[in-house]
Amino acid sequence: MSVLIIAESENNALKRNAAEVASYGVALAAKLNTSCAAINFHAANAAELGQYGISKVTHSTNVQKSFDANAYANAIAAYAPKNNVTHIIVSSSADAKFLAPLLAAKLNAGYAPNVVALPEELSPLTVKRTAFTNKAFVHTQLLATCNIIGVGNNAFGVIENAVDCTVEEVDAENVTSNLEQVSIEKVAGKATIADADVVVSGGRGLKGPENWHLIEDLAEVLNAATACSKPVSDMGWRSHDEHVGQTGKPVSTNLYIAIGISGAIQHLAGVNSSKVKVVINNDPEAPFFKAADYGVVGDAFEVVPELTKKLKAFKALG
Amino acid sequence: MNILVCISHVPDTTSKINFTENNTVFDSGGVQFVINPNDEFGLTRAIWLKEKQGAQVHVVHVGTSKSDPTLRKCLAIGADKAYRIDTPAVDGSSVAKELAAFVKTNSYDLIIAGRESIDYNGGMVPGMLAALLDIPFVPNCVGLEVDGTTAVAEREIDGGREKLKGSLPMVIGGQKGLVEETDLRIPNMRGIMQARQKPFEVVPAQQVEAISEDMKFEKPAPKAEVKLVPADDLDQLIELLHKEANVL
Ligand SMILES: Cc1cc2nc3c(=O)[nH]c(=O)nc-3n(C[C@H](O)[C@H](O)[C@H](O)COP(=O)(O)OP(=O)(O)OC[C@H]3O[C@@H](n4cnc5c(N)ncnc54)[C@H](O)[C@@H]3O)c2cc1C
Ligand SMILES: Nc1ncnc2c1ncn2[C@@H]1O[C@H](COP(=O)(O)O)[C@@H](O)[C@H]1O
Numbered sequence: 001m002s003v004l005i006i007a008e009s010e011n012n013a014l015k016r017n018a019a020e021v022a023s024y025g026v027a028l029a030a031k032l033n034t035s036c037a038a039i040n041f042h043a044a045n046a047a048e049l050g051q052y053g054i055s056k057v058t059h060s061t062n063v064q065k066s067f068d069a070n071a072y073a074n075a076i077a078a079y080a081p082k083n084n085v086t087h088i089i090v091s092s093s094a095d096a097k098f099l100a101p102l103l104a105a106k107l108n109a110g111y112a113p114n115v116v117a118l119p120e121e122l123s124p125l126t127v128k129r130t131a132f133t134n135k136a137f138v139h140t141q142l143l144a145t146c147n148i149i150g151v152g153n154n155a156f157g158v159i160e161n162a163v164d165c166t167v168e169e170v171d172a173e174n175v176t177s178n179l180e181q182v183s184i185e186k187v188a189g190k191a192t193i194a195d196a197d198v199v200v201s202g203g204r205g206l207k208g209p210e211n212w213h214l215i216e217d218l219a220e221v222l223n224a225a226t227a228c229s230k231p232v233s234d235m236g237w238r239s240h241d242e243h244v245g246q247t248g249k250p251v252s253t254n255l256y257i258a259i260g261i262s263g264a265i266q267h268l269a270g271v272n273s274s275k276v277k278v279v280i281n282n283d284p285e286a287p288f289f290k291a292a293d294y295g296v297v298g299d300a301f302e303v304v305p306e307l308t309k310k311l312k313a314f315k316a317l318g
Numbered sequence: 319m320n321i322l323v324c325i326s327h328v329p330d331t332t333s334k335i336n337f338t339e340n341n342t343v344f345d346s347g348g349v350q351f352v353i354n355p356n357d358e359f360g361l362t363r364a365i366w367l368k369e370k371q372g373a374q375v376h377v378v379h380v381g382t383s384k385s386d387p388t389l390r391k392c393l394a395i396g397a398d399k400a401y402r403i404d405t406p407a408v409d410g411s412s413v414a415k416e417l418a419a420f421v422k423t424n425s426y427d428l429i430i431a432g433r434e435s436i437d438y439n440g441g442m443v444p445g446m447l448a449a450l451l452d453i454p455f456v457p458n459c460v461g462l463e464v465d466g467t468t469a470v471a472e473r474e475i476d477g478g479r480e481k482l483k484g485s486l487p488m489v490i491g492g493q494k495g496l497v498e499e500t501d502l503r504i505p506n507m508r509g510i511m512q513a514r515q516k517p518f519e520v521v522p523a524q525q526v527e528a529i530s531e532d533m534k535f536e537k538p539a540p541k542a543e544v545k546l547v548p549a550d551d552l553d554q555l556i557e558l559l560h561k562e563a564n565v566l
Contacts, residue, residue, distance in 0.1 A: 066480075073449065094476050098457045101445025105414065110530045111442055126533065131438050135335040137536040138438070144529040178454040182470060182481035192477030198565070222566075240460070240495055241474055246331055246436055247355050247494060255565040266331045272538075276563045278555070279544070289544050294558060298549030307552050314556050314566070 003029040003036040004085040005054070006076065008095060009043035010067075016195055017091040018043075019052050023159040024151045025089040026053035027118055032087070039076060041172070050165025052158065057165060060172035066184065067095050068177050073102035075172035080107060080146060087125075088148045092252070093194055100148050110142030113150035116273075133246045133269035153194065153252040154275065191225040193244065198224035198255040199274070201244060202232065203267075205260020205281065205300055209237035214304045215259060221311045227251065229261050245270035260300045263288025280304065319373040319464065321364045322424075324417060324431040324443065325392055326354040326407075327385040331436065337535040344437075344535065353388055356432025360492035362502055363462060364430055365396040371464065374398050378420060380413045380523070382406055393513035394505030400516070405523035408531070410442030415526040417443070418450035427486045428469065433458050433493040438532075444491040454484035460495030 005025035007018040022038065029036035038057045040046045046057045058079065063071045080088065088103070090096040092114060104111035114129045116137070124141045127149060131138040142149075193199055200219040202212065212226075219226045226242060233243035244251045246269040256274035260281060261267060268291050271277070279292040282299050289295050296303055329335070329349045336345040353361070364375045377392040378401045379385050389400040403416045421429065429448075434441035441457070448455030460479065461472030470483045471490050505513070547555040560566040 070454070094458055094474065097441050098445065098455075098473075101410070101414075101442045102449040102455065104411065104442070105446040105449035108411075108529070111410065111440075112530065113441060114439060128536075131532075131535070132329075132335045133436055133439060135537075136337070137538065138532045139534045139536070141531045141533055142529070143531065147530075179456070179482040179484040182483050184475075184478065184480045186475070186478035190477065194476035234499060241478070243494070255559070255563075269331070276559070276565050278559070289546075291541065292544045293542070293563065294555060295544045295546050296549050296552070296555060297546060303549050303552070307555070310552050310556055311566075314560070 001032060001034045001086045002084055003032065003034060003087045003089065004080060004083070005036060005038045005089040006096070006099070007038045007040040007043065007046065007049055007057070008091060008093060009040055012042050012044045014040070014043045014045055014048060015093070017093055017153065018049065019158045020154070020156055021089050021091050021151055022049050022052035022054050024118070024149075024156045026161060027159065028087060028089065031118065032122060037083070039079065041072060046167050047165045051160055051162050053161035053163055055163050055165055057167045059167045059169050062171045063175050064177055066181055068179070069095070069098040069102055070179065071175045071177045072099055073106055074174040074176055076103055077106035078173040086146050088146065090148060090150050092150050092153050096150060100150055104148050107146050108144060110144040110147040111150070112140045112142055112148070114152045115149050116152050116155040118156070119149075130273055134272040135269060152273065154254055155252070155273075191223060193225045193227055193242070193249050193251060196223070196225035196253060198222045198257070199227050199244075199251050199253045200224045200257045200259070201227035201229070201261060201271075202259050203229040203261030204231050211301070212238065214300065218257070218304055218308045218311070221308055221315060229267055258288055258292070259304060261288060262286045263291055319367065319371065319428065320426045321367060321373050321375050321428045321430060322421065322426040323357065323361045323364050323375060323377045323392070323397065324429065324447075325357050325361070325377050325379045325388065326432065326435040327351050327379060327381060327388040328354045328435050328437040331355070335537070341535045342533070351385070351388060353391060354432050354435050356434060356436070356491075356493045358502055359494055359496045360430035360432055360490070361392060361395060361397065362497045363492060365503070366497065367464060368396070376401065376426075378403065378417065380405060380407045380416045389518065390513055391505055393516045393518070394509040395503045396509065398516060400518045401521050402519075403521045403523050405525065408528040410440045411446060411530065412526045412528045414443050414446035414450060416524055417447050419524045420521065421447070421451060428464060429487065429489040431489060431491055433491045441491065444489050448489035451487070451489070454488045455490070456482050456484070456488065457491035459490040459492045462490060462492075462496060
């Protein structure tokens with residue numbers, strides 16, 4: 001029995017979510033009285049996982065440079081049985097959600113995504129995860145010999161627990177790819193909805209794309225990602241990849257600020273698992289006020305610039 | 319070209335989610351079921367491929383006869399044939415195994431599934447299916463072009479897009495972007511009439527064993543009342559976010 005975490009990396013550095021996945025894996029291993037190791041491809045700083053209690057990282061660089069789900073899944077599926085891995089921990093990133101089902105099928109492993117806490121029972125392994133797009137939780141038993149747990153973004157948090165960490169270089173086995181990358185486009189230097197701690201989101205209440213500086217300025221002060229409601233992307237005010245909600249991207253961040261968004265059930269479903277929600281809306285009857293933790297009833301065109309100004313001053317004070 | 323679209327049958331997005339039998343069973347009373355929105359984008363893309371490049375479009379669903387109206391709707395929208403693999407869908411792994419067995423006996427060039435079902439949000443079936451068949455898979459698919467024996471599929475990544483090329487057969491997990499909402503087709507009278515004549519086959523299941531089981535449901539704890547901050551006192555909001563919520 002042992003726990004394995006898949007530590008993701010990008011541009012040869014660990015991704016932020018690796019810290020949370022490591023913290024979860026180490027905590028689970030402690031409950032199981034066993035060890036937790038990590039596997040990583042490409043991060044030059046893989047040893048930093050030691051900060052979160054990981055003492056051994058298996059590190060391979062003989063895979064195609066960019067993320068390659070099939071190659072990674074093949075490599076991990078070859079590694080896991082040899083190392084007696086019974087629990088595999090992954091994140092909820094787009095890449096993890098690409099990799100995990102492939103890996104699950106190759107290992108005939110059980111897989112539960114969007115898990116919000118450590119298992120409530122170890123045998124049979126039972127986890128709590130979100131379902132019905134955050135309208136409910138479900139307690140799922142994973143019954144295979146090896147099972148994969150996908151930890152919801154920000155659901156567990158990061159636990160610092162520094163140990164010595166050795167990085168073992170190996171050539172990953174069985175690395176075969178079945179897709180060729182034609183191109184990749186990525187907005188550089190901008191926080192993404194999946195990675196950001198804070199998301200600032202605008203709705204139809206902003207009247208038009210020309211007013212989006214309100215959202216962008218506020219996002220900049222908070223180092224936040226920007227998002228929008230579905231009609232806003234449908235009308236082409238913002239690009240589709242900012243659309244959040246039940247049919248768009250899920251948001252599970254520490255702070256979600258909704259501006260000029262009414263709070264329709266389909267919108268809320270996708271953002272509800274965010275820790276703290278703030279709504280700014282001029283209609284006190286807007287349904288978002290029922291879902292939010294903090295609210296300001298007011299005109300976005302007045303409130304938002306003022307809030308941005310005050311936050312700038314607040315941040316300047318450190 | 320033969321295209322298979324995998325259809326999942328889910329509660330409509332406005333549904334109130336409730337449970338019965340001591341929170342062990344989803345309460346479908348009064349709930350309207352629809353084609354999973356992600357699959358509807360895929361089905362429309364398949365019909366476009368049929369119209370532009372020529373193709374047979376089949377739909378398949380693992381489930382009970384309760385889902386038949388959903389499959390009939392797919393036929394009314396333009397699919398040529400529907401299959402229902404006759405067993406309740408228990409977990410992603412068993413559904414993927416049923417689908418894999420089905421695909422092995424009926425050859426397809428392209429298999430279009432959805433990014434995830436909006437009920438259990440597993441996002442498991444398409445990737446598992448591709449891995450079981452040992453063919454390429456592209457999830458979160460927002461663009462797809464097929465040319466002869468290869469396909470170029472675009473996937474949404476955190477903060478961007480990645481274009482991937484692979485040989486057919488391939489599985490994609492589609493979503494909005496594959497086509498737009500305004501492109502979706504509403505079945506018209508003619509479509510509904512034609513659907514009655516189209517083949518609809520119920521296929522016996524393999525009866526594979528599930529390796530996970532949903533035991534019990536739970537609704538989120540009721541939310542505390544929102545704290546309202548006056549629009550002319552935003553310092554208070556910053557104070558609350560900083561000191562109370564600890565998020566600044
Ligand atoms: C199948 C289906 C799936 C869907 N999926 C999604 C989804 O994934 N994501 C999503 O977001 N929606 C989704 N929707 C749409 C959803 O039902 C709502 O229509 C949508 O969320 C509304 O967007 P909105 O809040 O921006 O606009 P509106 O509902 O028009 O709300 C605008 C809000 O702005 C406020 N406002 C106006 N002026 C100001 C001002 N000056 N200052 C402050 N506030 C102001 C108004 O009071 C109002 O509350 C879906 C719908 C369907 C049918
Ligand atoms: N019971 C099912 N029958 C056929 N296809 C399914 C079924 N369940 C899920 N799928 C397909 O797999 C996709 C992802 O579903 P899921 O893994 O349940 O999130 C759906 O969008 C469908 O295309």
